[in-house]
Amino acid sequence: MSQVWGLLIILIICPLLGGLPLIDWITYGLSRKRLSKIGTRNISVSAAFYHGGQLAGIFAVVSEAAKGILTILLTRVFFPSGSVWELFALCALVLGRYWWGKGAGTTNVFWGVMVHDPIGGSLTLVLSLISFTLFRDRKSGKLVVLFLLALILTLRHANQPEYIIGAIALAALLAGIYQKIPDDLDLSQTNVNPESKKMFRFFRGEQAILSLNDSLKPQKVGQKAATLSHLKRLGYAIPDGWVLPAGDDIQSLISFLNPSITEPLAVRSSAIGEDSENASAAGQYISILNITNKEELESAILACQNSYNSPTAIRYRQDRQQKDTSMTVLIQKQIKGVFSGVAFSRDPVEQLNTNVVIEALPGDASLVVSGKVTPERYQIEVSDLKENNLDEIEVNILGEGDVPLHLIKQVAILSRQLEDLYQGKPQDIEWTYDGQTIWLLQSRAITNLHPIWTRKIAAEVIPGVIHPLTWSINQPLTCGVWGDIFQLVLGKRAQDLDFNQTATLHFQRAYFNASLLNTIFQRMGLPPESLEFLTRGAKLSKPSVFSTLINLPGLLRLAQREWQLEKDFEQDKQHYFIPTLQEIEIHNLTNLSSKKILNQIEQILLVLKKATYYSILTPLSFAIRQAILKVPFEDLDNSAAPEVASVRSLAALAEELGHLLPIQTIKADNFAALFAHLSEVSEGKNILNRFQKWLECYGYLGEVGTDIAVPRWSEEQRPVKELFFQFLFSSQPFFATKSSDDLSTSSWPTLWLQKRLNLKNQTTEIYSKLLSYLRWHFVALEENLMISGRLNQTGDIFFLKYDEIEKLTQVNHNFADLIQQRRQEFQQNKDLTQVPYVVYGKPNLTNKPFIYNISSRSKLQGIGASPGQKIGIIKIVKTLQNLPNIDAQTILVVPYTDSGWSAILSRAGGIIAEVGGRLSHGAIIAREYGIPAVMDVHHATEILKNDQLVRIDGQKGLIEILDR
Known part of the structure; x- marks a missing residue:
């Protein structure tokens, strides 16, 4: 029972004892300085010496030594003297010291070990003094001491494996904390006790002088010096330079350097926070050139250091909400420039x-x-x-x-x-x-x-020009769901992030905040090239094991959500999605008042938020599983995808018509003549009824499913009627690369991934239907507002934001001028060509994008989305209006692909899209029909020209222009 109490002492009392801020109290009592609010904010013995003076430092040593000794004595009350539990008790003491006091607990451990094992502690002390004399560098010396401590203790108890583990754990714990906390001696503060600096000068020598040849960290020496050291080590031509961190003794560096008339030096600032992404601090600090002797060098260094506290520099930092930190001085050889x-x-x-x-x-x-x-x-x-x-x-x-x-x-x-x-x-x-x-x-x-905005990914999710109403609904939904997902993984580390800034509009197109996403990805442990992945499509390397461990709790929470995704969707489908769709389907919108329509819109929006969650997480889940399992897309059955199922059933209907009516008896050379002929014969009327039911089933699909301002197939029937006409008279049989029957003998990874693909297709259907009903409700509301004279023409409602529409239905606001202005802006942005895929900062959007010579290339590279090669003739289609004739010899070039484009994509011999990837709608259609496809070819509709001859390789993602 006594050992149980001993464990409680170790687990509870020792951490509390370690966290007791005795040093802070002592220093404040003697010097009126709060260590928790100055310097590095570490409450440590060295900080007490450095900021409070010798007396405060001595009392700090005594208080911390007492903690270490008391810990050992308490442990001996319950465990044998010299047991491994004394080491674990010191570990608990150090953890409490770090968690609450932000210190390492070196003094605690030293005196604790001296009581625990006087011989081992004394040997460590003697060898440590020798090592410090040799290294004369605090960082290296401390690591050597820890190594000696673990080595000596393990050698003295070599026959006790549990003791060896305890000794190594104690040393490793201290080493880890040393890497986490900064050293007060690396920062300069005003009003520092001058005697304290002398005490540590011994630990500085020529070996400790930092140069640009060293690996430097920006949080230690500022971004400027750290960047130059990084570039110099990469082989770039950087003048030789030396770095004086804040608080270091300048005399050793001045003694080391020998400026002269023939080899002058330059002194420059490298303040913490300078040259950051948000603040350059250009012109705030002093740079001094043409230094030719040691006296000038010392004067220049002091002047540079003092410039950190100039009124203008202080105001600059305050205006940018930067904390006061410290000034590192950079001394470089001065190059005589021609x-x-x-x-x-x-x-x-x-x-x-x-x-x-x-x-x-x-x-x-x-x-x-x-x-x-x-x-x-x-x-x-x-x-x-x-x-x-x-x-x-x-x-x-x-x-x-x-x-x-x-x-x-x-x-x-x-x-x-x-x-x-x-x-x-x-x-x-x-x-x-x-x-x-x-x-x-x-x-x-x-x-x-800064920040950097990218259309990559965003242009696939929300393609084309976007109406104000759509954006006022889509932006908070999308940003909110992504914010929830990131907060799930990052936890408290997401508190300073504004997820409302995840996306914005430039030129009426959607852009994602690549800088914010890069910050998020880095905190999640992804490598630095995540920004290039977002803006340029670079491949991501695997995260390190260390970063994965740090994010393990959040990743486990996300994995739990992913694992329960199917179950959660089924519950929400039964409780929310199906009831909502059934309820809104039974209402005749023409008979509803504006108030009732708005009430139903609110109901749809509430359910749409849940659907948005699944529309984001299920494709992500599928992509992760596919990457892990390495199952080829061609081995999966995508027949349940709305864009595939709709075309399959339409082809089946055309095939049935071919059996009912001999093709030679149908005299029609276009889709309009075909449907006119069908309306005149009994068999044709049956097919027309079946076609109408097909529209009721798939009419929610459209050219841009995410933009509620764009008509759906049920409203704009020409594309699907043309496809029906082609199916009827085409000599090529309809085929698909995979069907559900082909999966009976598939491997378990394929079947497991297929379940997630089926879920993705279900969520796409629900999400698309909700958006379509949302559109039709706004169309009905617009008709009411036009009757009452509050709107003037069809389509006006889509140029208002949702909150403006709510006001319009309550009070007779006059939005005519605003709508007209937005219509003009929308049309101007719609007519723009070569809209940039990456936007830097917040540009003046009244200026048009620059036009570049982008048509001189003979080869284009994109993402191979559907394998196969094809030589064909280019036909550019930017909208589903005024479509050209498309056949198996056509290489179709489109700005984007949505589920509503399947009606024309399936007729082409090859597909090139400006945006998208292997999971985009166009890629799915292409693989279903065995059509070569290349996605993510920037400015393809501008570079390529109608009637050009090209070769497309859907495996390599390569396009060759054969006819210039």
């Missing part, structure tokens, strides 16, 4: 201009950034770096001056290389050319080009 300048990998002013912008002059870089001299300005159009070798990269330079154009080309390529290196984030670089080498002096993100 030509120098700055380069922006994207235009920071005309944000829709994707050219590189360079400002340059003869002489040093300081001339350009000083603002005292007007530099030469160049704009450079650069071809895709990834498609060419550096020697083959084509550039088009606009601008002229004294700077050689070959140098401008090299700088432009360098700026794009750095943008690619940093996952597509536009870069602002400073450079200088000494006659032989282009030296890179700085690279940082262009702050006003």
Whole structure:
């Protein structure tokens, strides 16, 4: 029983004892300084010495030593002296120390070990003093001490496996905490006790001097120095440099460096928070050039450090809600430049201009950034770096001056290389050319080009131009559901994220916030290239084991949701989806008042939120399972997908008509003549009735299912009537690549994945039907408002937001001018060509996108979505209105594919889409009919021309233009 009490002491009392903030109380009592509010906010012995002085530090040592000793003595009340439980008790003490006090507990452990095993503790102490003398570096020295502690204790108890585990666990725990918490000696604070700095100067020597050749972390030395060290280690031409972290003794560095007239130095700032994505701090801190002796160097370093606390710098940080942190000083060899300048990998002013912008002059870089001299300005159009070798990269330079154009080309390529290196984030670089080498002096993100917005993924989910009513409903639903999913995984780490900023409209098109999603993905443990995945389609590497473990609780919660997805959907289907659809189907909308229609719209919206959840999570679930199980898409039965089932049943109806009526007796050369002929014969009338029932079943499909402003098949019947006509007179038999009967002998992974695919198809059907009924309710409401004179013409309601419609039904607001303005904006945006797939920052949308020469390519690369090769003639179809003749020789080029496009996609010999992937509607249709398809070919409707001859490879995702 006593050992049970001992365990309680270890698990409860020891952590509480460790978390007791005695050091904070002592330091405050002696110096009136709260360690929890200054420096790194660590409540540690070193912080007490550093901020409170020697007396506070001595008392802090005594208090922490008492904790360690008391822990051992308490443990001995219940367990034998020297047992492994004493080590586990110290572990519990250290955990409490870290959780509540944000300290490591080194002093606790040292004195605890001295009581636990005096011989082992003494040996560790002696060897540790020797190692500190050799290393003279706190970080390396502490890790060596931990290694010696674990080694000595395990050697003294080599015959006790449980003791070895305890010793290693204690050392590993301290090592892990050392990596988590910053060191107060790495930060500078005002009013620091000068005697405290002297105490730690011994642990600084030439070996501890940081240079740009070292691996530096931005949270330690600032983003500027960390970026330059990263680039230098990658092989870029960076001038040699040394870094003085805040709080370090400057004398050792000054003694090490020898500036002279022939080899001058430059002192620059690298403050924590400077050169970030949201704040450059340009011009806030002092940079000093042409330093030729040690006295000037010391004066320059102190001036640079003091500039951190200048009134303008403080106000700059306050305006951007940045915390006061510290200043690291960067000292570099100064390059004598023949030509120098700055380069922006994207235009920071005309944000829709994707050219590189360079400002340059003869002489040093300081001339350009000083603002005292007007530099030469160049704009450079650069071809895709990834498609060419550096020697083959084509550039088009606009601008002229004294700077050689070959140098401008090299700088432009360098700026794009750095943008690619940093996952597509536009870069602002400073450079200088000494006659032989282009030296890179700085690279940082262009702050006003943040965040980055991408149409990738968004253009597939919500394609085309979007009406205001649709967006006012879709945006909060989509952002809300994604926010719920991310919060499920991230938990408290999602508290500072605004999920309402997940998506926005540019040029009336949907864009996802790639910067926000990249932040989310990084917190979820995905690799840094997640931004490139969102903006450029780069492949993601697997997350590390460590990041997976960190996110394990959230991932398990998400996995539980995914595992129960089918069960949850079935429950919601029975309780919400089917009852709601049945209820709204029985009402004749023409007989309902505006108030009752609005009530039903509210009911649909409530259920639509649940459906949106499944419409997002089920495709995600299917994609994850497919990636894990590696089941080919061709092995699955997609016949239940609405876009496939609708075309199959229409083909079956056409086949039945062919049996009832001899084809030669039907005199019709188009779909209109066919349906007119059918209405005149008895067998034809039966088919027409069957066609009408088919429309009642699948009429909810349309050109853009997610846009409630776009008519459905039941309203715009031409595409499906043309398809019916083709099925009737086509000599090619209808076929599908897979049917449910073919799955009887399939493997268990295929059958298991098939269940998730069936669920995906069910959710698509429910979601699409709800959106269609939502549309028809707004159409009925619009008719009522037109009768009452509150709206003027058909379609007006879709140019109002939902809250505006609610006001319009209650009070007779006059929205005529607003509707007219939005109609004009919508039409202007609809007519735009080459709308950018990536938008940087918040551009002025009154300017039209830049038009580029994109038609000069002979090969296009996309995502292979359906295997096979085909040579055919290009026909571009941007809408389902005024369709051309489409046959097996047609390579159909479309801006996007929705379930409503299946009526024409199934008639083509090949498919090219500007957006989409292997799970898009077009890809599903293509695989069902064995049609080669390539998705995600940006600007395909502009690059390719009608009647061009092309070869399409649906396996490789490659398109070759054979006829230019």
